[in-house]
Amino acid sequence: MLFSQNASKIIFLLLLYYSFSRLLNIVGADPPYPLCSNHSRYADNSSFHHSLNNLFYSLSSNSSVSKFYNTYAGNNLDRVYGLYMCFGNTTIEVCNSCISTASQDILKHCPNRKEAIIWEEHCQLRYSNTNFFSTLDIIGNQAQRNSMNILEPERRRFKDALNITLSRAVKDAVYDPSPDMYAAKKVRYLKSETLYAQVQCTGDLLANDCNTCLQIAINNASSCCNSSLGARIYSKSCYLRYEVYDFDGGAFEEIQMTAKNSKWKIWVTMIFVVSAFLAVTLLGSFVYCLKMKIVSHRGKTKIRWEDIISQEVPLHNIADPNGSEFLYQNFKAGDEQKAMEFPYIDLASIHAATDNFSESNMLGQGGFGPVYKGKLSDGTEIAVKRLSSCSHQGSEEFTNEVLLIMKLQHKNLVRLLGFCVDGEEKLLVYEYMPNGSLDVSLFDSTKCAQLNWSRRLSIINGIAKGMLYLHEDSRLKIIHRDLKASNILLDSNMDPKISDFGMARIVEGSEGEASTCRLVGTYGYMAPEYAMEGLYSVKSDVFSFGVLLLEIITGKRNAGFHDQSKLSHSLLSYAWQLWNEGKAVELMDPSVAESCCPDEFIKCVYLGLMCVQEDACERPTMSAIMLMLEGGTESSTLRQPDRPAFSWGISNEYDQINIDSLSFDRLTGSSDIKANE
Template structure:
């Protein structure tokens, strides 16, 4: 009997311990018999998506303890909801639980409440608090299963997938970083037009999504705010393609509905304490900011007041006074307070005998028009609809031929009858706005005075004095100009504003002179190593964008939040000062929208660093060869990328001051800006061909396997046709989504991409080459044309390949008949013993004449 008694006692002990454990906290729920104490205990959603517990904010200002929800196991902690944001719990014991009246409560040991819901009183026995994997905290009626209360209906500063932005939901910013208290900015829905806006305080608009005449909100954000409703009209919102392709909505038309929802996983919208609404997505290295508004000082609602014109030419907010206007508060305007705006010097229609005229302002943003008319001529818009009455303040004539794109109703004459707000000089787009002003307001209100007659002697004196002054001024400017050139390297402290560069030592000065020895007029800023280290956080791995043959590339944040890509030469790259100098000198002389722009360089001891414009979408190969990201590039985007690369190459070969052969053109050297425009980069191996020459020879063959032409790989002969060959390979890779340097396309024949494309072309099955993810979006005519041109570019004989000028004509024309290609190079059997794509690997390719191809890889 004793063993039985021991077993019974042990069983009772286990039951009691289990009961005590459950009375504290279950895994993802709180019941009437449990609570959440402030002792480090948390509850975690079933799928380990979110966590609920007590916390101290980052950069805590020691206000107390808060109960909140944050992403589980993410560092740093990202809080998405706070229960007691305006009533922090002092540093005394407290707990979060379901109270005796069935409401949620946060109380301290004395029973003082810091948070509670306001539901009708009920027995707490049947109520369960559950943390869902969506981040929603729900109070459930255990009997009916109905949700009685949810945190999604009472958010703080964060909008999560599953929420719906409607008339009652608002996001309110934190007071500051480290202080969750109610802040100054609110993101909510405008009750008039149902579009989102940001309010500062109770009544002052801070940003509106339609403040500049069109809806600036991107569709992927509107779709997110609607809780992924199919009723959202995509045409109403800004195209998602205008934003980074990493955004969920950038390829939304090519995804099915379930894939669309999946693309929004781990995304959030934050109303931050500085007044920006920000859309974030979790990437492998942390939260990535995809979109924000206001995106600059001019994007704030009416930053310059009525009739004030905003621009960012000086690097910050600057407000212009238009001719015929004056500041309402001149003293405040001088101090930089532009909120009072401007007013007319003279009212319009004030002189019937002298009709009003117009200020013609090009590329202007402005609020929505008050009246829309249809007009077949601008004169009709101006005379009949604006000057015929005194209410019209300004007009914009869109043009009779373009009327279909204006509001969908054929309106081509836009009229403003009330004061103009949100005026802004715009770089691209906007209206050619005509603002009505009295003629006398522009001519000036002061009376004209007659000048007294000037004697002959005075005329002579004035002429001589003027000539002498002009000569002295010209001499002074000339001396100043040459002094600046000679002393350019000594004035390095100006290379980065607010970041003085220390005096260069002899080795640095010699290196800097080496970069500039052939062309004294190359103006490339020299950055100090100290400033680069500060901008990249000492080349931190968190700032690392990737790594190429040259070495690692980092993202640097420089003064005024300027983002720059920092390319650091690796000592193991095989490249030295010659390649480094080559890249600085060449890119400094090249200016084209499809070439990456060099912003500066640095030489410090063994460090050799290049600084480029930052490309947020990285390189082309990260999209077309990635199973997940390739769907973000539909056919239209891919074809535009092909066109952009062609234009950049044509500029290098023909239209630039120098004739440049790139020699290392490949998908990883094609960078993509925020609008997915391609930019050719990496000119370390490029060569200048003098005069009208189009080819040259080299003993040292450098480049990348799979993109090198046969005459260059075998004989060392490179020409503009070498780049054409590489371009042809890139076209076929863009169309197929496959690398020419890896993968087998038919196991029985082990073909390269070129061989596989040629075989399909011969069998009249060229469309089988197309990436399967492009089938819904592809244009069959354009695809066939691209494959044809790609095969023309990779023909074995360089003389058969077209020039880039012919390539661009073929790509752009819809009527040109294309020639049939001959057999390309390297179509035979391919053997490999390595997965590397570099020529330095042990891969072996056999050409059609069975000659082995080998070369040194410099990248």
């Protein structure tokens, strides 16, 4: 009997130890720390496997320019979402190396899993077959503790310092206006001892969710590492670490720890009160200035559309988290003329049109929410873009798209039929495009056959006309900033329509150049000056157009392209190399070989390479591009394109141009043309 009781106790203690060690991922072990899902697996060499490889390539490539990035690869059931985050003050070089290592380790530790995450020493990498962007996830938090324990005489002082440091770090990470959701603090808690703390959230997380994640991480640290001099908490959505040594190369802001905690609380309270007073004052000033631009209309206050067009009320002042409320108030109850040209569609009508957003009507999943097919009561077929309620960035882009596209009318721009704002629901209603997006047809081995050469030329011309309208012919100079194959929709006649104006911007002046601290867009289509310096202009769109043109004529994606025989790691470098060897025709998509005119193909390759020149000044304008496509400019010779931007892996023997200038007769059989502006 006694033996049985002792055995039961031993088994219970073993089970308890196993559970606790599993929770802490066996505390003190070295990275990496993988967390693999057991729900579903993929087969080797499957479409999902191919999408995952493309995703890793995209993430690894972006880690050479950014310390956080999220994207997806593949289509429909084979789509995979992924992100990475590099910790703290990690350099770009270390970040890039860490993501490359993580891409290999995650496959080794979680083979054939459709969902996994891995934490390395300096970064984390995560992927899933379901969209987890902007979603808080604290399941499976991993903890690691410093093996050194706090000495009893120092315990009280250490705990006070830890509370102060983590509290300040979380506050700065969550509420500081900088977009990286990161903070690092240090405080001297003894004469010769300093505590260092660092917190960070993934860049797609909302502020409130970031705060929740970090508070839970603090609780995890308190539970697992209460007597330890240091701890790390790895979460899917955030990261926390504290130590009694500088573990991040001096990137810590020093804060003061007073003798009495009560004094510190008084100062915090005073700072909070003063900050709140300043915030209220600034808000009041903003409201007063905005009110001066408001006019009375039928007993209701309205911001005039004319003021927005003339930029007396800049779009960036409207496209904020409350921008959808502006739309609701100013256009739902607008005058009859405004309602006729741009109707507000009520939520009940959209529910009826989409069968309450039935899964059977889902067309796909966009970056900020799903898209549904529907039919209005008058028989009009529509596509409804439903923005995710948890996406702050999506709210801004929702408002931006409505206000921009409201006055843009062109046959090669997708038509926005209306919008709806109702509680948490934010919906955009477009004309339905029965042939979907260009990437679906272009990069599918069977569907690409319907895109013969004449159809591809027609699509290129249509896209160019739409971009020319945005840059030069509309009332406003518009930079799209996210021109890519998936944002080109095809109507019933396979005619192209440019879509998704959520990231578009109005620019002023003849140069049309602006800058930003927040990069938006898609890797593989970004111009170098935008990716590296945040500078964007009409020439940034020209770069994207050049990438898209080369993709259309070759049937190959720029992102994820690799040719071992030519040592080329992008479509741009491969095209430029073949151009220099006089073998540009080898780029031709085999599915158009019978219908393609070689001279027309060579001209398109040349035009694509000119559009992706590293120096923005060397790229043609959209008007020059249209002239080249139509064959209406005369010149004696064609200037040879230089090495394009982001042309990795090309050997030095091709550094110099090695073919003679080609005449326009060689390309088109007519007069000559010079591509430079």
